[in-house]
Amino acid sequence: MNTQLLNEKDIQQAAAILRDGGLVGIPTETVYGLGANGLNPQAVARIFQAKGRPQDNPLILHIPSIDHLDRYCKGIPLTAYRLAERFWPGPLTMILARRDVVPDVVTAGLDTVGMRCPAHALCRAILRDADVPVAAPSGNTSGRPSPTSAAHMWEDMDGKIDAIVDGGPCAVGVESTIVDLSCDSPRLLRPGGVTLEQLEAVLGDVEVDPAVTRLMGAGEKPRAPGMKYRHYAPKAPVTVVAGEPSKSAGYILDHAAPEDGIICFDEFVPLFTKRHEMRPVMNLGPSADKAEQARHIFDALRSFDHTAVKAIWAQCPDAAGIGLAIANRLNKAAGFHIIEV
Template structure:
């Protein structure tokens, strides 16, 4: 396994059916030729990801979506035109060229255009799109740097394309159509409010699905989870309850001032209460805590607005049993 910035080498590996880690603005992805069933099967194997959990297909530009999808709702096209490249994924009717393994047998495929210069250049070299879930073992914390990918996947992949730290830091928002209404299937790096400015009121799908009901990535109850136990609640009360443990507090804004005299380690996602900064720091901070010697992570939920909704969703899944 090697790490570098050689898009031509990455393209060569992908064309041979290999799997390569790629940077995006959200998190690092584990990419394979979306038209190649064997390459896609490798992705599932490397991640130990169940086959019922579909993948997102990454494309080079908006025009390309018509090569892999059909009957695309005008509202989804409007969103794509406005927010792409960016942290928006749309769920659309797939063409037969997309193998069923990519969509877990669903007639719909999740598609997005990543907003990262290195990966966009890489995609421009390819005559196929790439299927790419996050580049981590199934259910573990998503990686936001090449080093985290290397530490998590080791020698399971031949190459990591290093594009620096991910700027958004949480997965894309997934949007589709149900009963002629715009539905958000996964809260992510594009705020609900921004989507509603473009298409009016949208629904949010019940976010916790059983295995048989998964329609898009990110719907399983347990996800993004550190190895250390993570509890969500009133952190002051939880610290008192678990005073015999080494505790890490994951907080936001001014909340951490309470713990200055307590025997805990405080990790603040954003001291200035900036939700974008908090999102960018979330997975990196969880990963850092998970490498430490603490016994327990206690997290405060953030304001339930803007990116706070998506961050809270990730925290709840990270703490799920």
């Protein structure tokens, strides 16, 4: 298959491919998504084939505005409209009861569906022109770090899908927050660009699903993407070191082999390169700037696939704010191999 590279001038072409059952890489503010017509089961099935994605991993439907929500969901609670008013368009996915029009292949057979209205203007323009909900997981080979640029997506999907729309680098850098509103009380299923603290400011108490901080068991069924399987992982194994930044940097310096890859906060790059000048080091961003860290995390993880490193060590921020999402992605990349110092 010849994968086309499109841009902001090709909105109608991208929308037509989606309507006709094709696969398109679409930019969002979080990561690039691998989109298909969410009402076309055959098109959605091609997403799983292109990614090598497990069939029990549900997908998110993307819509251009809140007035599309009741086309695909029923029994929508007031809390959903409160969250949409505050955070849509934006990096928030809500789990709601689905209408019958949504195919089982999108929801992995669940009676709920994840809904999101992205903030990326080009993405919304494509969604409006297509006039179908677009099912779109992250546009990477399943298990690999998510793509935050068209070039990342091209690495994984060239020759597998119809087109990729280049909308520039992603502004947030980690996937959307997923909150389940179909249960008795709101539950955070995946941390992301909308923080737990921001959700609590609107909803009050929000439960945090155990899968945010541990691996799901083999018999557990995920209610949202990114809950069950090892995700975001480069080829080399990752060890996450959590704790006060100077302590975590010191631990990594004492335990990493000279040829190991390092992901660290900006201020500690000289610490690692001074002792081993040829050591591959990727800076994550300043230790105090979690928004910058979120924009760099997947690029840092991906970069080591172009090197010969046999192991990767990564500093990790604390769980406040978007730090919870960064820690979640690092911990899943490491298979929850975490060292606390």
